[in-house]
Amino acid sequence: MTLYGIGLGPGEADLVTVRGKQLLESVDVVYSPGRLSRTVALNHVPESKIGDLEFPMTRNVEKLRAAWKRAAAEIAPHAIDGDAAFVTLGDPNVYSTFGHLRRTLDAFHPAVDVEIVPGVSAMTAFATALGVEVEAGAGLALREAADGHAPTGPDRMILFKVTDAPSTHERLVEAGYDVKFGRRLFMEQGETVITDDPSELAERDYYTLAYAEKRGVTTESATAAFGDGVADGGHS
Structure with a gap:
């Protein structure tokens, strides 16, 4: 079926898009890469629906690749047999952890269909x-x-x-x-x-x-500025 990469917005639960909320409620499992995104997701889905993933706090490339490979192996069966979501703060395609997962799925689980749901960044x-x-x-x-x-x-x-x-x-x-x-x-x-x-x-x-x-930079406004006391149509 489909893995949805869903942008949760900057962190307030009511800034999740309508489409994002609807999909969170409809998928079988929601995966979260961290505590903050998990907290936002819990405003929209029960805790029993959350699938947590563990990633090491390291810059070691090989360890990170291994972690994403494990995450992809965990997520892929759920996204093939049903619908799953991977949530991130902000937008999945803007400086997001989701890109690592998408590339790993493309390499090792090409049968997984992926759909991006943008979020407020x-x-x-x-x-x-x-x-x-x-x-x-x-x-x-x-x-x-x-x-x-x-x-x-x-x-x-x-x-x-x-x-x-x-x-x-x-x-x-x-x-x-x-x-x-x-x-x-x-x-x-x-x-x-x-x-x-x-x-x-x-x-x-x-x-x-x-x-x-x-300092000092200027921009020519697209429309003329209105002066004091000037109403619509130019009448005071």
């Missing part, structure tokens, strides 16, 4: 949380900034995995950027923090992102 939800408008015509780059990394170049960037906010902030400011941070945006687990003060984020947290914009 923190990389898009950031604009609402941080009060940022990315106007039509404006460029926006997505970069990883773990361990104090501070990529530069584009006028506007979303940086994710900002695990050393003070170091990233210092380097970006020196390069001419204004920076605003968001931690655990739209997540039920942990404290949500929105700030332009990196000292508030000295503690490392994988779920931290930043919006960086070059």
